[in-house]
Amino acid sequence: MRQSGRDNGSTVGPHPPPEGAPALSVDNLRAYYLTHYFGVEREVRAVDDISLVVRRNEIYGLAGESSCGKTTFLKTVAAAVRPPLSVIGGSVQYAFLDRDLYALNPAKLSAIRWRRLSYITQGSMNVLNPVRRVRESFIDFAYRHMGLKRRPFFAAVNEHLQRLHLAASVLDAYPHELSGGMKQRVTIALATICRPEFIIADEPTTALDVIVQKDVLAMIREAQQQIGSSMLFVTHDMTVHANIADRLGIMYAGRLVEEAPTADIFANPKHPYTAHLVASLPRIGEQSRKESLSGAPPNLANPPSGCRFHPRCPLAMEVCREASPALTTLAPGRRVACYAASPLVKPSPTAERVAGATHRAERVGLVQ
Amino acid sequence: MSGNLLEVERLTKRFAIGGLFGRGRFNAVDDVSFKVDAGQPQILAIIGESGSGKTTLARMILNTLAPTSGAIRFRGQDLLGVRGRKRRLDFMREVQPILQNPYEAFNPLKRVDRYLYASATRLAGAKSQKARDEAVNDALQKVGLSLTEVKGRFPHELSGGQLQRTAIARALISSPALIVADEPVSMVDASLRMSIVNLFGRLRDELRVSILYITHDLATAYYVSDRVIIIQKGKVVETGPAREVLIHPQHPYSVLLKESVLSPDDVGQGAWEGERPRPPSQTA
Numbered sequence: 001m002r003q004s005g006r007d008n009g010s011t012v013g014p015h016p017p018p019e020g021a022p023a024l025s026v027d028n029l030r031a032y033y034l035t036h037y038f039g040v041e042r043e044v045r046a047v048d049d050i051s052l053v054v055r056r057n058e059i060y061g062l063a064g065e066s067s068c069g070k071t072t073f074l075k076t077v078a079a080a081v082r083p084p085l086s087v088i089g090g091s092v093q094y095a096f097l098d099r100d101l102y103a104l105n106p107a108k109l110s111a112i113r114w115r116r117l118s119y120i121t122q123g124s125m126n127v128l129n130p131v132r133r134v135r136e137s138f139i140d141f142a143y144r145h146m147g148l149k150r151r152p153f154f155a156a157v158n159e160h161l162q163r164l165h166l167a168a169s170v171l172d173a174y175p176h177e178l179s180g181g182m183k184q185r186v187t188i189a190l191a192t193i194c195r196p197e198f199i200i201a202d203e204p205t206t207a208l209d210v211i212v213q214k215d216v217l218a219m220i221r222e223a224q225q226q227i228g229s230s231m232l233f234v235t236h237d238m239t240v241h242a243n244i245a246d247r248l249g250i251m252y253a254g255r256l257v258e259e260a261p262t263a264d265i266f267a268n269p270k271h272p273y274t275a276h277l278v279a280s281l282p283r284i285g286e287q288s289r290k291e292s293l294s295g296a297p298p299n300l301a302n303p304p305s306g307c308r309f310h311p312r313c314p315l316a317m318e319v320c321r322e323a324s325p326a327l328t329t330l331a332p333g334r335r336v337a338c339y340a341a342s343p344l345v346k347p348s349p350t351a352e353r354v355a356g357a358t359h360r361a362e363r364v365g366l367v368q
Numbered sequence: 369m370s371g372n373l374l375e376v377e378r379l380t381k382r383f384a385i386g387g388l389f390g391r392g393r394f395n396a397v398d399d400v401s402f403k404v405d406a407g408q409p410q411i412l413a414i415i416g417e418s419g420s421g422k423t424t425l426a427r428m429i430l431n432t433l434a435p436t437s438g439a440i441r442f443r444g445q446d447l448l449g450v451r452g453r454k455r456r457l458d459f460m461r462e463v464q465p466i467l468q469n470p471y472e473a474f475n476p477l478k479r480v481d482r483y484l485y486a487s488a489t490r491l492a493g494a495k496s497q498k499a500r501d502e503a504v505n506d507a508l509q510k511v512g513l514s515l516t517e518v519k520g521r522f523p524h525e526l527s528g529g530q531l532q533r534t535a536i537a538r539a540l541i542s543s544p545a546l547i548v549a550d551e552p553v554s555m556v557d558a559s560l561r562m563s564i565v566n567l568f569g570r571l572r573d574e575l576r577v578s579i580l581y582i583t584h585d586l587a588t589a590y591y592v593s594d595r596v597i598i599i600q601k602g603k604v605v606e607t608g609p610a611r612e613v614l615i616h617p618q619h620p621y622s623v624l625l626k627e628s629v630l631s632p633d634d635v636g637q638g639a640w641e642g643e644r645p646r647p648p649s650q651t652a
Contacts, residue, residue: 040500065558065560066527066528066556066557067527067528073573123533147607178416179418179419181418206555207554208418209416209417209584209626210584210585210626210629210630211417211628212415212417212418212630213623213628213630214628214630217630235389236557236558237557237558238558238632239587239630239631239632240630242630242631242632243630266632269548277424277558278632280558280561280562281558281587281632282565282587282588282590283564283587283613283632284587284590284615284626284629284631285590285615287591287611288563289566290562290566290591291562291566292560292562293563294565296527296529296530297527317473320407
């Protein structure tokens with residue numbers, strides 16, 4: 001049923017989707033911002049012990065409020081890590097690589113970027129160089145990776161634009177001549193031109209209005225199906241996830257708190273934070289009052305003990321204050337980290353290692 | 369006594385488009401008329417897609433942009449007559465803006481309370497530090513914050529929701545009759561969106577402030593507003609009570625807008641196909 005849209009033959013692309021074959025496996029990934037200013041050391045645990053699998057040919061949605069580490073997570077899996085961000089532990093395995101992403105040397109990394117792994121960054125309509133025509137942006141981004149001569153390269157670009165219903169005349173435009181929605185579409189065309197196996201998209205529709213947003217989402221969906229790639233899609237807007245994601249992961253304060261097929265998340269959220277996110281969505285035609293979450297998002301430099309959601313949680317218990325719950329598989333494809341959701345949820349054994357993280361980082365020379 | 373807080377009459381703003389395409393003219397706001405009643409505080413939503421002239425309209429109502437033709441009257445007085453420091457301040461006391469992006473509205477190198485104190489001094493006429501503290505604290509309490517949370521903080525030390533609420537508190541310091549909120553929730557994430565929107569409802573009910581809520585988000589407009597005006601390319605295409613217009617839109621553009629709203633209820637399939645993107649009508 002969920003797959004019905006994909007199974008109609010030709011649109012699926014080169015890879016027939018073997019259900020469940022992982023395209024990306026992330027294991028116990030930790031990425032902290034380590035700063036050392038004026039003698040004060042700070043570590044901001046933006047990505048803390050995240051494990052997830054993105055299957056082939058699926059759109060995996062990642063939701064959560066601002067500053068919960070969504071973008072940091074994407075940067076980490078895209079190998080776009082720059083100080084003060086550093087990867088403290090864990091592994092990132094892509095199906096198209098024979099080794100861990102962080103075991104690659106820079107030349108190898110540069111070879112897979114764009115060609116096999118593309119990253120639509122936040123505010124991506126601003127990645128187009130304002131003083132160069134779109135045509136030149138295509139050359140800058142994709143020419144080297146495509147390995148084609150000029151003429152076949154532009155033939156390929158034109159064909160790709162046509163597939164995505166963009167007029168070839170956008171190539172001659174400067175970015176300021178395009179509307180926000182057009183720029184966003186051009187960026188998506190740029191990101192998909194090499195037919196990458198894996199696409200990472202960070203809030204690609206946030207600044208757009210409803211009409212354009214719908215078109216851009218349809219385009220993302222179409223592009224993803226045409227080239228048959230997997231996608232990690234991040235936005236804080238649950239309605240967008242409802243309409244585009246196959247599976248959904250909910251992040252809170254650097255941790256993954258729940259993961260399930262999108263329909264299950266909306267129909268039967270287990271984690272109180274997810275339940276709040278789903279319940280607070282306004283709908284046209286519904287007048288009941290929507291409550292907002294009390295309290296402020298936690299400071300990731302000094303997160304609350306135990307479950308990070310407990311200070312704002314209506315169901316908080318004693319155990320929540322003491323030990324962080326492990327992300328536990330309750331049913332196939334259904335993981336949740338909340339003691340209130342199920343008695344199966346136990347304290348996380350890996351969370352305890354956090355305290356030693358900085359020392360490990362010191363050993364490997366990440367901090368001076 | 370006209371009974372109208374704000375009266376916008378046949379308002380038009382025309383921009384000239386420069387030499388590149390030949391001399392062109394472009395009506396950003398085209399013959400817009402509406403009224404906000406003084407007796408009954410209300411939330412009036414102005415809905416339209418990007419580029420439909422919503423912000424231009426807001427800037428004209430805030431008197432930072434002069435209309436090409438037509439008139440805006442605030443409490444019966446034409447905004448063209450608001451000249452000079454004293455009249456301007458009087459006007460600013462009554463009409464206050466809230467901007468789209470709280471992260472950009474505050475200078476990152478200045479402390480947030482500076483803006484609050486400046487408003488208290490200039491608009492609320494607080495002379496002593498004690499009076500200023502009081503005025504600022506009062507306003508912050510109305511939005512669910514307190515001075516101790518905000519004092520001495522830089523914008524990066526506050527969350528997006530706190531910043532946007534601080535921006536609303538700043539607007540409330542002078543006890544305005546009208547707040548012009550230009551896309552106040554589009555940059556704020558979903559869980560905070562409802563707290564801001566609920567706050568607007570409270571301001572209307574408890575402080576009797578009218579709010580011009582400019583947005584492209586139909587769901588929150590439906591949730592909180594009393595009346596809506598839908599504009600397309602600067603022209604009003606539909607107006608009326610919020611529930612009625614948004615449930616049974618009449619104009620084709622309103623229907624298109626409503627259909628474009630993604631609903632969490634379609635969820636499920638996860639394999640949403642969407643419609644094929646419209647062929648691009650233009651590149652510019």
